[in-house]
Amino acid sequence: MLKTCGFNAAALLCALWLALQVALPAAATPEVTAAPASADQVLADMVDPKFQPINSTKALKASEQSVVRVLVVYRGFGGVPLDAVGMGSGFVVAPGYIVTNYHVVEAPPEASSAEIYIVPHKDTGAGYQQVEMVKSWTEGDLALLKAPSLKVAPLKLYLTPQKNQRIVAMGYPGVTDRLLKRGGTELLVPADDGGRVDTLFHTAPVNPGNSGGPLLDECGQVVGVNTWSAASSLSDNGDFDVPAGQYVATHVSALNTFLSSAGITPQIQPDACYAKTEDEISKDDALTKALAAAAEAQRQRLEQAKKAEQASALMDQLQLAALVVLSLLVLVLIVVHIRRxxxxxxxxxxxxxxxxAAAESTTEGLVRLACEVDKSASPRPLNGAGPTEFEFEASRACVNNRTPYERQADGSLLRFTVSDSEPFAAKLELSKDGLRFKRSDYRLSPEAHQAYVSQRTALGTLRCASPDNAGQQAALKDNLQKVRTLAQSYLTGAPETQTVWRCHKTEAAKPVN
Incomplete structure (x- = not known):
């Protein structure tokens, strides 16, 4: 449609057509209203399942199954049981293997032997059993117990716990048979006790009996081993001291090193934990649902307002169409004026x-032409271009009695030239009557310029042929064709400058002898 639009009267029709194309689609297209979404559906669209927090209440409940009570029966000489009984906690780190503190299973000096027993969590259905200590590490206060018949899932290790991460100290304190310590407390900075064992401070309370139990993050992953007797700093009297309200745990990285030395490969969790308690999740869900319901109510209000404004929107479209028509008419008038x-x-x-031409009766004889730059026809004129004069003999296509031009099929004249010193070549065009002269200059690369000059030089110097020497004229015509073919192979891009001169006859030139 646009291609058929001309100027004048047709321009008005084009403008009206464009305006209708703008206005009518909005007015004619029926609106389809979707059914309102429920709050649950909006909630499902808003929450990405990949970013849902782990339910820490359920995760820690599952981790309880892997925590065991550790009991140590000491016997004196002759196998007589001693009154003292060792008590602590431990946890499963691999199928059939348990970790606890070494000081929990260490026999006192008065005991000649010790029997180690574990009591699994009641929900596992497993009974107590005697176990064997297969490896110990006194500096790290760790001991590895072997329980071949124990069928309890191991806990995973998270090797890079972060500062201010919430943690839980699990174990069996001596005051109860139930799992007690659920500390909503924070992990503090790693302790610097000058020793060779990585430890960490925390504020999750640890009581006698918790020793050897796991220190867990909220996802139920091990970040340390509860230690009752490890030291973190020196007091004024030279004794090791732990600040009030802070506790010490063996760092999970030290635990992993200890297990590796024993040939045990625990399960490692590489990703950070993101968890919330069941109560926190419930509150978050309630808040999210409330926000989703509010968003849905707002959407419905906006939809109703949109329906109420449909008539006004149609009027806006018509006004827009009128503005488009007016703008196009102004544009058409400007273009028509410029064209005229x-x-x-x-x-x-x-x-x-x-x-x-009529007054001067320009013929094919020799005339002298004076030329002025036509700035309107020269979008990119040659720098410094100005008036010029030359003698033109149309019959021989010769300028200044020495420079030959090649006559084209339409009667116009053509010549190509190249600078010997600068990387420029030019295309010169002279109209049939000699009243219009055009020069197009092309920039060449240094390599192309050198090759062009070399090949052009090989063709020799071109001079106007004698009018009565047919052989000389034929040779010149052949050479001009070769020069044109050579030039067109190099001047393939757009010219850098284009200059047009308008010429007129000034005075009769002297005839050629």
Missing amino acids: EREHKDGLWERHAAKK
């Missing part, structure tokens, strides 16, 4: 040239 001015100017040039 250009046509008028070109007509003046043509009439002036025709009058000059």
Whole structure:
């Protein structure tokens, strides 16, 4: 449609057509209203399952199954049981293997032997059993117990616990048979006790009996081993001291090193824990649902307001169409004016040239032409271009009695030239009557310029042929064709400058002898 639009009366029709294309689609397209979504559906769309927190209440409940009570029966000489009984906690780190503190299972000096027993969590259905200590590490206060018949899932290790991470100390304190310590407390900075064992401070309370139990993050992953007797700093009297309200645990990295030395490969959790308690999740869900319900109510209000404004929207579209029509009409008028001015100017040039040609009776004889730069026809003129004069002999296509031009099929004249010192080549065009002269300059790369000059030089110097020497004229014509073919192989891009001169006859030139 647009391609068929001309100027004048057709321009108005084009403008009206474009305006209708803008206005009518909005008015004619029926609106489809979706069924309102429920709050649960909006909630499902808002929450990405990949970013849902782990339920720490359920995760820690599951981790309880892997924590065991450790009991140590001491016997004196002759196998007589001693009154003292060792008590602590431990946890499963691999199928059939348990970790606890070494000080929990260490026999006192008065005992000649010790029997180690474990009591699994009641929900596992496993009974107590005697176990064997297969490896110990006194500096790290760790001991590895072997329980081949124990069928309890091991806990995973998380090797890079972070500062201010919430943790839980699990174990069996001596005051109860139930799992007690659920510390909503924070992991503090790693302890610097000057020793060779990585430890960490925390504020999750640890009581006698918790020793050897796991220190867990909220996802139920091991970040340390509860230690009752490890030291973190020196007091004023030279004794090791733990600040009030802080406790010490063997770092999970030290535990992993200990297990590796024993040939045990625990399960490692590489990703950080993101968890919330069941109560926190319930509150978050309630808040999210409330926000989703509010968002849905707002959406419905906006939809109703949109329906109420449909008539006003149609009027807005019609007003927009009117503005488009007005803008296009102004644009068309500007283009028409510019086009008419250009046509008028070109007509003046043509009439002036025709009058000059008629008055001066330009023939194929020798004439002298004076030329002025036509700035309107020279979008990128040659720097420094100005008036020029030359003698033109149309019959021989010769300028200044020495420079030959190649005559084209339409009667116009063509010549190519190249600078010996600068990387520029030019295309020179002269109209049939000699009243319009055009120069197009091309920039060449250094390599192309050198090759062009070399090949052009090989063709020799071109001079106007004698009018009565047919052989010389034929040779010149052949050479001009070769020069044109050579030039066109190099001047393939757009010209850097284009300059047009308008010429007129000044005075009769002397005839060629």
